[in-house]
Amino acid sequence: MKTRIQIALITMLSSMVFSCGQNNKEEITPEELATWQTFDKGKTTAQDDMLIVEETEGSDGYFLISPKEYETDFTLTYKVKALSESTVLITLFSVLQEGDEGTFSVPPISATPREVWDWRSNMKHYNLTINNRSHGITPFFFKNIPPSSRGFNERLEENIMEVGQWYDIEIGKKENRLWFKLNGKTFFDEEDTDPYQKGRLIFRISGTTGEKVIFAKAAFKDIVISYE
16 A cells, blocks of 8 residues: 555656646747737748748838747747748847836837837847848847947857758847857857846848848747746
8 A cells, every 4th residue: 555655646746747847848839929919011821830921012020029928037949941032030039118018019010110120229128130141241149228228249250041941049048148059059158247037029030122122031930938
């Protein structure tokens, strides 16, 4: 009888540990990502195990905004693939608007590029821009401090992504440390002595317009947010 009780207790404890581990990870499916709040002109298409995100006519970048705030410390992993040569890939995290109490305000669809810029500049956030080839700029990572300053601003010497290839992304924030890894290699590892606390997550794609319009387009999958 004693042995059976011990086995039952061990099984129960194991189940509790497993359950707690499961609760520390949140998977964002393509279908769920497609329901996030959007801004500017674009569209999403769930296909197989991924979500395809693309700009449409008149777009000045397309935003996918999480419906909730995520914890202060986390690790975000996902796979992404640029599907057009103009695609710029941007991740904003720990995003917080002044007075943000369950709702997230966006400019009217008729907003000018300057008005959109002012909107972005007045949010607390970290900005990681990882595919900038079409803009003639290399990847960068900065802390935005409203309305017009930055806590840190780091840039790589050359671009690190190509069109049509899947890449594994890891973005981490733990206490005063923030990092970015691509395919397991660390490219940014920053210390922020006054880090932002919990906030929203925003995926953004943006492209370029020249003599021939090429819209930004990308695929996302396997999005997981983990907490310790």
